[in-house]
Amino acid sequence: MASFAVCPYYGCNEDICDVGCGYISSHDASQISRYCLADYQACPKMIELVDRAVGEPARHPDLSTQIQKNRLDFISGEAGIAVGLTVSGLATLIYAFQKFGLLGETIYFSGGLILMLSIMLMIVGLFAIKKLPIRGMMFIGSGLLWLSLLAMDLLPAAGIGTSPGKIALSGYLYIWGMFCLFPLQSAVRVSFFCRLFFGLLASYLLLMATAPLLSAPLPLALLLTGVSAGVVGMSAGLRYLLQQGGAVAETAINRAGA
Numbered sequence: 001m002a003s004f005a006v007c008p009y010y011g012c013n014e015d016i017c018d019v020g021c022g023y024i025s026s027h028d029a030s031q032i033s034r035y036c037l038a039d040y041q042a043c044p045k046m047i048e049l050v051d052r053a054v055g056e057p058a059r060h061p062d063l064s065t066q067i068q069k070n071r072l073d074f075i076s077g078e079a080g081i082a083v084g085l086t087v088s089g090l091a092t093l094i095y096a097f098q099k100f101g102l103l104g105e106t107i108y109f110s111g112g113l114i115l116m117l118s119i120m121l122m123i124v125g126l127f128a129i130k131k132l133p134i135r136g137m138m139f140i141g142s143g144l145l146w147l148s149l150l151a152m153d154l155l156p157a158a159g160i161g162t163s164p165g166k167i168a169l170s171g172y173l174y175i176w177g178m179f180c181l182f183p184l185q186s187a188v189r190v191s192f193f194c195r196l197f198f199g200l201l202a203s204y205l206l207l208m209a210t211a212p213l214l215s216a217p218l219p220l221a222l223l224l225t226g227v228s229a230g231v232v233g234m235s236a237g238l239r240y241l242l243q244q245g246g247a248v249a250e251t252a253i254n255r256a257g258a
Contacts, residue, residue, distance in 0.1 A: 007036045007043065017045055080132075082240030084124045084139040085197060089233020091117040091146045092201060096226025098154060099208075100219060107158035111150055118147040138183055138198070145176050166212040177205035193236035200229035 010019065010032075019028050019036060035043035091114055097103050098110045121143030129136025152172070156163035163169065180202035184195050204225040211222060 010036045019045070080124050080128045080139075081135060081194070082237045084121060084128070084135070084142070084237070085194065085233050085240065086237025087117050087120050087124070088139070088142045088201075089197065089230045089235070089237060091121070091142075091230075092204070092226055092233060093230030095146065095149065095154070096204070096223055096230060099226070100223045105158070107154055107160070111154055111158075114146050114150045114154070118143045118150070121146070134183075141176075141179055145179075148172075170209045170212050173205050173209035177202045177209060180205060193232065193239065197229060197233040197236055200225065200232055204229050 007017075010017070019031055031043075035045075094103070094110050094113055094117075098107070103110045121139050125136045125138070125140030125143060127136075128139065151161065152164055152169060155161050164172070180198045183198040184202075204222070207222055207225055
């Protein structure tokens with residue numbers, strides 16, 4: 001299986017394959033979703049090109065520059081996802097540990113980390129929003145979520161600033177929990193691990209929104225849900241990084257030998 005998922009002929013040359021070039025019809029969109037961005041080696045057009053001895057892209061010097069650009073664009077997009085998921089998972093872990101009291105009473109260390117991670121998430125989202133608007137929106141939203149929870153929950157709990165009140169904070173957490181359910185829709189093209197992370201994060205936020213309204217507190221359930229979401233997010237991000245490390249090395253070798 002190839003180390004990059006985008007077909008190397010995608011959007012390169014209309015004479016070889018016009019999918020991705022110019023106007024994209026509904027049929028083209030179906031082909032792109034099914035083959036170009038997922039399993040191009042099973043694409044009938046790719047098989048036809050191979051049968052016609054078009055062969056590997058390296059045999060076409062006029063396409064080599066565009067193909068390498070396609071690879072690097074895909075790799076940079078995947079790297080953004082990896083960083084975004086890793087940072088989101090780490091922020092979730094820190095918040096869950098702080099809420100449970102495992103990081104002590106002082107807020108300066110955990111608060112500083114959450115502030116830094118929130119800014120990183122928004123930067124990653126801004127870089128991704130042009131080519132991957134849904135993922136960019138997800139990461140920008142995550143950054144705003146942790147930044148706002150730092151200001152509205154963690155800092156007031158440490159005696160810095162004022163809290164909006166339990167009912168208002170519950171409503172606020174409920175809104176963000178519903179926002180995190182957006183990537184779980186079938187129409188949104190994200191990976192399974194990304195869906196799993198945002199699903200667990202939504203569960204964590206909705207559970208926190210419900211907890212103040214219950215007669216019995218749920219500290220252990222909140223901790224386990226938050227830790228689960230954080231671990232899944234970090235694991236998914238590191239998995240992306242490991243997968244794309246080989247692709248980066250291969251692309252650098254190919255460019256050096258071109």
